[in-house]
Amino acid sequence: MDIQSIRSQFPILAEKIHGKPLVYFDNGATTQKPLSVIQRISDYYSKENANIHRGVHTLSQEATTAYENARNTIQKHIGAKENYEVLFTKGTTDGINLVAFSFGELLNAGDEIIISAMEHHSNIVPWQMLCERKGCKLRVIPMNEKGELELDQFDKLLSDKTKLVAVTHISNSLGTVNDVKYIIEKAHAIGAKVLIDGAQSIQHIQVNVQELDCDFYVFSGHKLFGPTGIGVLYGKEEILNQMPPYQGGGDMIKEVTFEKTTYNVLPHKFEAGTPNIAGGIGLGAAFEFLNSLDMKEVLKHEQELLDYATAELTKIEGIKFYGEAKEKTSVISFLIDGLHPYDVGTLLDKMGIAVRTGHHCTQPIMDQFCIPGTIRASFALYNTKEEIDVFIAALNRIIPMLKD
Amino acid sequence: MSIKEKEQEIIDEFALYDDWMDKYEYIIELGKDLPLIEAQYKTKDRLIKGCQSQVWLHADCKDNKMKFSADSDAIITKGIIALLIRVVNDESPADVATSEFKFIKEIGLQEHLSPTRSNGLVSMVKDMKLNALKAVK
Numbered sequence: 001m002d003i004q005s006i007r008s009q010f011p012i013l014a015e016k017i018h019g020k021p022l023v024y025f026d027n028g029a030t031t032q033k034p035l036s037v038i039q040r041i042s043d044y045y046s047k048e049n050a051n052i053h054r055g056v057h058t059l060s061q062e063a064t065t066a067y068e069n070a071r072n073t074i075q076k077h078i079g080a081k082e083n084y085e086v087l088f089t090k091g092t093t094d095g096i097n098l099v100a101f102s103f104g105e106l107l108n109a110g111d112e113i114i115i116s117a118m119e120h121h122s123n124i125v126p127w128q129m130l131c132e133r134k135g136c137k138l139r140v141i142p143m144n145e146k147g148e149l150e151l152d153q154f155d156k157l158l159s160d161k162t163k164l165v166a167v168t169h170i171s172n173s174l175g176t177v178n179d180v181k182y183i184i185e186k187a188h189a190i191g192a193k194v195l196i197d198g199a200q201s202i203q204h205i206q207v208n209v210q211e212l213d214c215d216f217y218v219f220s221g222h223k224l225f226g227p228t229g230i231g232v233l234y235g236k237e238e239i240l241n242q243m244p245p246y247q248g249g250g251d252m253i254k255e256v257t258f259e260k261t262t263y264n265v266l267p268h269k270f271e272a273g274t275p276n277i278a279g280g281i282g283l284g285a286a287f288e289f290l291n292s293l294d295m296k297e298v299l300k301h302e303q304e305l306l307d308y309a310t311a312e313l314t315k316i317e318g319i320k321f322y323g324e325a326k327e328k329t330s331v332i333s334f335l336i337d338g339l340h341p342y343d344v345g346t347l348l349d350k351m352g353i354a355v356r357t358g359h360h361c362t363q364p365i366m367d368q369f370c371i372p373g374t375i376r377a378s379f380a381l382y383n384t385k386e387e388i389d390v391f392i393a394a395l396n397r398i399i400p401m402l403k404d
Numbered sequence: 405m406s407i408k409e410k411e412q413e414i415i416d417e418f419a420l421y422d423d424w425m426d427k428y429e430y431i432i433e434l435g436k437d438l439p440l441i442e443a444q445y446k447t448k449d450r451l452i453k454g455c456q457s458q459v460w461l462h463a464d465c466k467d468n469k470m471k472f473s474a475d476s477d478a479i480i481t482k483g484i485i486a487l488l489i490r491v492v493n494d495e496s497p498a499d500v501a502t503s504e505f506k507f508i509k510e511i512g513l514q515e516h517l518s519p520t521r522s523n524g525l526v527s528m529v530k531d532m533k534l535n536a537l538k539a540v541k
Contacts, residue, residue: 372477
């Protein structure tokens with residue numbers, strides 16, 4: 001894989017921050033966008049803009065075709081059986097809220113939902129709201145000191161009361177890759193459905209929803225080189241058809257009278273209102289960018305970055321890593337003895353290096369480790385070993401400044 | 405020295421540094437000289453919890469002069485608090501309540517006072533002013 005040629009497709013990587021070349025290690029928060037995605041969005045607004053699914057005029061039909069083609073591209077990439085099982089959302093959070101509401105309507109008091117100790121707040125709070133609304137109970141799969149789920153405890157949590165298991169594929173704070181295949185099999189064995197939070201997955205690994213056999217899979221466009229404000233909820237047709245709509249409005253109806261409204265078919269039933277058309281088309285372009293890569297090569301490169309950065313960071317006195325799972329992707333969370341993440345992050349920024357500091361929207365994880373937050377470097381396919389060298393040199397300059 | 409004069413003094417001090425790292429080296433030094441909050445005041449009700457860093461603030465008023473002491477778990481936050489306190493300490497409550505801390509922008513540190521930064525500093529400035537308002541006679 002030619003990293004320099006990939007880098008040249010991302011204009012922002014040539015930017016300078018405070019006069020220093022940008023080193024972007026905050027890919028877990030959002031990834032940068034390749035020219036093809038930027039150009040696609042610009043082209044849409046320059047040449048194709050119209051509302052979709054409605055007009056008989058040429059532009060409307062072209063826009064509709066482009067939007068639906070994007071859906072097809074995504075369907076093929078994630079291996080969904082039908083294109084209408086791919087629902088456009090605002091992002092991961094929106095997708096989870098949709099399921100928590102609509103699938104939640106099928107649940108009854110006393111039903112149980114299982115999540116894990118390493119979930120993002122987005123995969124905790126919607127379920128808590130559902131539990132309050134419906135009188136359901138939330139159970140949590142515990143996590144060990146290395147940041148791995150205790151799956152034997154998961155087995156014990158499963159019962160005939162379990163209706164849904166919602167877990168993250170890859171942890172945004174710790175980088176842990178969960179054995180979702182095992183979780184899905186076990187949950188299905190007792191008749192529960194499974195939602196996988198894939199916000200941190202598709203940009204790193206090839207995902208096939210039919211092979212996984214998950215019932216729902218959610219992700220955001222902006223974390224996989226696409227635009228913000230667009231994401232996908234994949235759901236199995238049979239379950240989506242059982243679920244009532246989430247929001248009412250245009251596009252999601254078949255017939256409206258003041259007495260009774262009937263709902264449209266999938267995917268429109270869950271896509272009320274004029275959608276984020278440019279976002280959907282831009283996301284299609286992001287998937288085409290992913291399709292142009294060999295994902296095995298991407299994973300290999302990112303694994304090398306992770307191993308190299310881990311080895312170099314280990315040389316720093318007083319460093320402690322959070323998340324040392326056996327199966328791990330390109331996220332490194334750490335603290336340096338006596339140094340506050342806010343101070344480290346502020347100084348790194350002045351040297352052109354973007355990392356994330358704080359609790360990463362996973363406060364329960366921080367509580368378990370009894371820390372206020374971490375410094376997180378998260379890599380993407382365009383990062384290099386040279387950038388890691390810059391990062392390590394910067395840390396070595398910062399540490400004596402901050403230590404008494 | 406008036407609040408304005410003290411602000412100008414800080415602006416002049418920071419004008420000496422053209423490199424960011426030198427600037428922050430100085431802020432870190434200032435953080436070490438912050439009038440530290442006494443342990444007895446480091447209580448939950450004086451804690452301002454930010455997403456990124458935490459701040460404790462104690463305010464007092466004697467002879468119509470405000471006295472602040474504070475602490476933070478992050479040293480850069482501490483340094484910025486030291487600057488803020490240096491400007492308003494020993495000033496009248498009325499002057500503190502109307503102080504706008506514009507010098508922070510002049511020395512290029514406004515990002516630390518941005519509400520989205522969530523380091524506790526925005527709330528701390530608000531608390532400083534509220535305490536001053538309470539003390540206005």
